Amino acid sequence: MSKIKPKEIDSSLRKFIKDLGYISGGAAILATTPWLQSFTTDAAKEIKNEKAKIGFIGTGSRGTYNIQAVSAIRHAEIVGLCDIYPPNLKAASAIVPNAKTYTDYRKLLESKDIDGVIISTPLYMHAPITLDAMAAGKHVYCEKAMALTMDECKSVYEAYQKTDKVVYFCMQRMFDEKYIKGMQMIHSGTIGDIVGERCHWFRNHDWRRPVPSPELERQINWRLYWDYSAGLMTELASHQLEVCSWAMQMVPETVIGTGDIVHWKDGREVYDSVNLVYSYSNGVKINYESLISNRFNGMEDQILGSKGTMNLASGVYYLDDDSIGQKSGIEQLIGQIGNRLYASVPAAAPSWRPETKTSFVPHKIIKGDFQVNDGLSMIGALKDGTDEILSAFCQGCITGERGENIVEEAYTTTMLCLLGNQSIAEQKKVYFPDEYKIPYMKFS
């Protein structure tokens, strides 16, 4: 038995989905988020007394977070734990003392007591373990990104096409209420036509963990080395690029980028600073930037529309009209008089005047406090949909119902991340290769 008491961690999202059924256009919304259709309150009732038997592969920081989340799910029971790093395995075992421990994931996969596995290992092991788990007949939930290379992505996608097992990748924003509601508003035209997308993730942290002995450096600080990780793109950008293509309902065709080690020159191989531009066929672009030596700008997913801007990460949106409506009549009058006094240019219109950032009245999408990663933790944001997607996976382990579009989104996003890294390495514009396109993707 777990030491954590089960609770209704996903009731908020289930209620949200249920409420969609009562509102005008709710069915249309559900049609655009098909992965939620297997996550309804009614579906939960069907599995009332059943429990998915879950094995964990990888019990580090993210794995521990997942263990705690799954321990709190009524319809799940953790029966196996696997890690090659003894301190992590011991710590995880303390949370779930009754779970059997393994040091070889293949042995865990041989266990007939396990319905599904949750993989929270370094990136380079995602594809091999996912493929082995599918081959062993297990349902699979794997952390993002899908794989370290494009070929591995394709292998995983093809294996998924052939299996009838439930496969999830941790695309938790697909289960985050504020993102779902924000997307509904974007797709219903609240902010007008999408004219640009601007995402960034800034933090001021070296991404390092303490290493007890030098030979464990790459094993523990795996994020810093190309053989184990694809750096900022897969660790941070993957979530945000998924949001961008979800909003656009299209996949970018090209990417051009640059990346460097600007500040953390500590022997790492992966960039600590990346800037990329992804372009859609209609000319709309994603401007992506990530820097881990300055946290001023934080993390934002901005969808820029012709009538307003949706900042999905903070759950608020801004309408252009509100920048004018915020000022009273007398303020506008004084402003106009001031403009006439100081800004009259006889030869030209005042296009030379800089458009300094205007204050907008922010509108919250949904109530509640949203937390984003403070940059110090590697676990991720809290209340970000992770609990809900884990719950959905565990439900799928019982019902056998697959979450629609989740693998496809993970594949698309991982490909975009890896193409970004390729563009940086080759210092040129890279086109989405035809051989890696899948029917799910829309490019125009």
Add this chain to the structure above:
Amino acid sequence: MKDIVITSARLIKELFIFATTFIIAFFINVIAVFLFDTPWYEIFTQIGYVIALTLLLYLVVIIFRLIILAGKYIVKIIKHGLL
């Protein structure tokens, strides 16, 4: 030390000037509400701006009056051949 005596006539005159500047400022706010099609409750909510504008106008009037007073004083000096 000489006492400064403010007569009731002077007080009434100053209050009259101040009230006039307030009415002008208030009227400017009404025009602004009308011109920019903003809510009518701004007549009350923007009273701070109206008071600030009143003080500004009153200051302008004071400066104008001081200039006139100085002009009159100079004329008086020239007239009496005191220069």
